[in-house]
Amino acid sequence: MDIKQIIKEIGRGKLHARHLDLDNATALYRAILGDDVDDLSLGAILIALRIKGEGEEELLGFYRALEDCLPQWSALPHTVVIPSYNGARRQANMTPLLALLLHKFGVNVFLHGIHCDPTRITSAEILAAMEIKPAETIAEGHRQMLDTGFSFMTIDTLCPPLAKQLDLRWHLGLRNSAHTLAKLISPFTAQAGVRLTSVSHPEYLPKVTQFFRDIHAKALVSNGCEGEVYLNPQRPSAIQYVNNDGSDVSEMIPRGVPAQTPLASNKDIETTVNWMHAVLEKKYPIPLPLREQIISSLVVCERFNSLSEAGSWLAEQGY
Incomplete structure (x- = not known):
């Protein structure tokens, strides 16, 4: 995964930034949650996402990565x-x-x-x-x-x-x-x-x-x-x-x-x-x-x- 390219894609401002596709969004957030992104790049990514807003595939991809860190309890009624x-x-x-x-x-x-x-x-x-x-x-x-x-x-x-x-x-x-x-x-x-x-x-x-x-x-x-x-x-x-x-x-x-x-x-x-x-x-x-x-x-x-x-x-x- 090329972090610099991701920052380039999402960091062009609200009007020109592009949303990540599902697979790249999942991979990016898995790296963030795993502490595999350096602090400077992480700050740039978070601010870029804040400015442009998360796309629907980005939101779903981030959640897919996050699911690996969550319990998966069985259903309870009501x-x-x-x-x-x-x-x-x-x-x-x-x-x-x-x-x-x-x-x-x-x-x-x-x-x-x-x-x-x-x-x-x-x-x-x-x-x-x-x-x-x-x-x-x-x-x-x-x-x-x-x-x-x-x-x-x-x-x-x-x-x-x-x-x-x-x-x-x-x-x-x-x-x-x-x-x-x-x-x-x-x-x-x-x-x-x-x-x-x-x-x-x-x-x-x-x-x-x-x-x-x-x-x-x-x-x-x-x-x-x-x-x-x-x-x-x-x-x-x-x-x-x-x-x-x-x-x-x-x-x-x-x-x-x-x-x-x-x-x-x-x-x-x-x-x-x-x-x-x-x-x-x-x-x-x-x-x-x-x-x-x-x-x-x-x-x-x-x-x-x-x-x-x-x-x-x-x-x-x-x-």
């Missing part, structure tokens, strides 16, 4: 996989609440993300305040899924090579392709479970939905909140559903209106945890966009047969 790689910048981070509510409603939940971010409030920090610790090994995470149906794992345990690339953000000052890929991964085989993911930029929506079609994975895709997967109560997004039969993408939930429900007053960990407990204990209602996201998840992971059935069941439970 399972969702939730990424958390951004944290709260302005308002409370509701990803832990989404995960805990789904688990409470009979769904197996695997949550993965970063351990800390000096500029934001991460899901790991919120869960730590609730005395929920991350699994320390892949084997422990698997046991937790089998025994309790819930596990949280940080990316440095789940996939150390990807964690190393994520950390380059603090050297380069910018996010890179690893931040896109981290939101797509799962410790289960490709066709197992449902992946919840979000995009921050509109041009990534067709790329991400096509990616899930290419690997024949079930997924719910939306514009999240501050990079997190939960729907923003103040600017809710539509939810796109990708089935694992490779069929066309469908709109599961149309874009809604801001929810008129109480929210956490700020992003502070203690405030967020107290508010989450109040929602879990039915003292506050679930914000409407989050409730619709939960209903969608209950249907696509086959807990219920329809949105109306899942919604009626939630209402009967007091939610």
Whole structure:
């Protein structure tokens, strides 16, 4: 593989750069994950990809290389996989609440993300305040899924090579392709479970939905909140559903209106945890966009047969 030629192809700027084909993308990312690319070339590659954006074949090729570094657990019924790689910048981070509510409603939940971010409030920090610790090994995470149906794992345990690339953000000052890929991964085989993911930029929506079609994975895709997967109560997004039969993408939930429900007053960990407990204990209602996201998840992971059935069941439970 000629690294200089690859940099030449992808580094010509947004208008003139070329996307790599599937095989070259796979080989390149396998080399990156294996520490076989020198630091100067790696920085050039990551910045070039940041400027031009990943092509569909590049995204698929990178993921194929990444799969070699991930577990391949067998399917569990009624399972969702939730990424958390951004944290709260302005308002409370509701990803832990989404995960805990789904688990409470009979769904197996695997949550993965970063351990800390000096500029934001991460899901790991919120869960730590609730005395929920991350699994320390892949084997422990698997046991937790089998025994309790819930596990949280940080990316440095789940996939150390990807964690190393994520950390380059603090050297380069910018996010890179690893931040896109981290939101797509799962410790289960490709066709197992449902992946919840979000995009921050509109041009990534067709790329991400096509990616899930290419690997024949079930997924719910939306514009999240501050990079997190939960729907923003103040600017809710539509939810796109990708089935694992490779069929066309469908709109599961149309874009809604801001929810008129109480929210956490700020992003502070203690405030967020107290508010989450109040929602879990039915003292506050679930914000409407989050409730619709939960209903969608209950249907696509086959807990219920329809949105109306899942919604009626939630209402009967007091939610």
